[in-house]
Amino acid sequence: MTGTTETSGHDTSEYDTSEYDIPDYPMPRAEGCPFDPPPPLRDLQAATPLTRVRLWDGSTPWLVTRYADQRAVLTDRRVSADMTHPDYPSQAERNGGTLSFIGMDDPEHARLRRMVGAAFAVKKVEALRPMVRRIVDEAVEGLLAGPKPVDLVEAFALPVPSLVICELLDVPYADHEFFQRNSSTLINRGSTPAQRGEAMGSLGEYLGRLVVAKLDHPGDDLLSRLGEKIRAGELTVEQATQMGVLLLIAGHETTANMIALSTLVLLRHPDQLALLRDSDDPAVATRAVEELLRYLNITHGGRRRFAREDMEVAGCPVRAGEGFVLPNEIANRDPGAFPDPDRLDLTREARHHVAFGFGVHQCLGQPLARLELEVVYRTLYRRLPGLRLAADLAEIPFKHDGFVYGVYELPVTW
Secondary structure, three states: OOOOOEEOOEEOHHHOOOOOOOOEOOOOOOOOOOOOOOHHHHHHHHHOOEEEOEOOOOOOOEEEOOHHHHHHHHOOOOEEOOOOOOOOOOOOOOOOOOOHHHHOOOOHHHHHHHHHHHHHOHHHHHOOHHHHHHHHHHHHHHHHHOOOOEEHHHHHHOHHHHHHHHHHHOOOHHHHHHHHHHHHHHOEOOOOHHHHHHHHHHHHHHHHHHHHHHHHOOOOOHHHHHHHHHHOOOOOHHHHHHHHHHHHHHHHHHHHHHHHHHHHHHHOOHHHHHHHHOOOOHHHHHHHHHHHHHHOOOEOOOEEEEEOOOEEEOOEEEOOOOEEEEOHHHHOOOOOOOOOOOOOOOOOOOOOOOOOOOHHHOOOOHHHHHHHHHHHHHHHHHHOOOOEEOOOHHHOOEOOOEOEOOEOOOEEEO
8 A cells, every 4th residue: 555644543545546547437246146146245345445546537425335434424414425515426417407306415405305304214114015915925926827938027017016006196197107217227327328328208297197196186105295386386397297206206217126036036045035925923034024125236327426525434534625436236235234154044143134225324214125025026936836947047138238227027837
């Protein structure tokens, strides 16, 4: 190492990368290991809690490699999530917009989040269980009545959460191809700023029309509640539309990818699948949800933040304006937080994972995602006990090019 900087009594020489190549980020996964973090990330985690990485635009934010340090950054009030700020370490070239409150700081973040937060409270979500069961049961019936093999993504994993969020928002499911196509453009790393802007504009126009319609014809749904806030002068139509777009995209993309990817990993671990499929204990499915969320990585590319003022993380001085990248795939595989982290163990108590983030920005919809996954895990594998892959693992197309990880197709039969 090249030099020593003394800050608050800590020797920070290990963080000086001035004479070393800074690795590019994101990093590729190892061939044949689609469920595991990229090996360079694992090496960095073992070596140091903080290191520089180089992003697509040449910027060099700090990569936070360990579980405890990521949680500390995510709860530090000196750290910002403002996606519109020039210091924010963006995942791609900006298209001028942001997805509502997830890209804001308090107090505006908290004000907007509260307007929809009650709908995702645990008791409110639990009341949705019969509706979710109905949707899952009908989707399984469709599988059983249809041809084999089948693409589980198209026939099950994508329709289930799409139908759920459509019912909550009162968005016509008949339009699912439109909003799924545009949301796919938004989360694809290869999309140009113009393509993302067009997709966001299309979704904004679509949700905007639905929000305005609710002003005159409200119902018992989330868009109608946003309409109430507009009438009360607490939201503009544009703000309500942005929130609607956020809820629609987040409400189906991540859960759909989790359903497909977790099914694939369970089929690759038949002992764990049998444990889940053959148990009548609801707690088994509850633990399975948490362990699969820990083991897999749907939020692809790391959460992003930047320091609003000088601070210190893991003994390293961080200057105001410097960015952070926080990949949950290595935080959730940190042996300091999860013993034997590379082993899938559905009996593990893993609820303290950071798949949903941590702190004030942790995922608003996590109770709904947990409910949907639990119902799927308790239904799909039991009703299709012979479920198996209809293709080799090497033939399955993974979403290495997206901000949300999963598979494009999952051919199965039974």
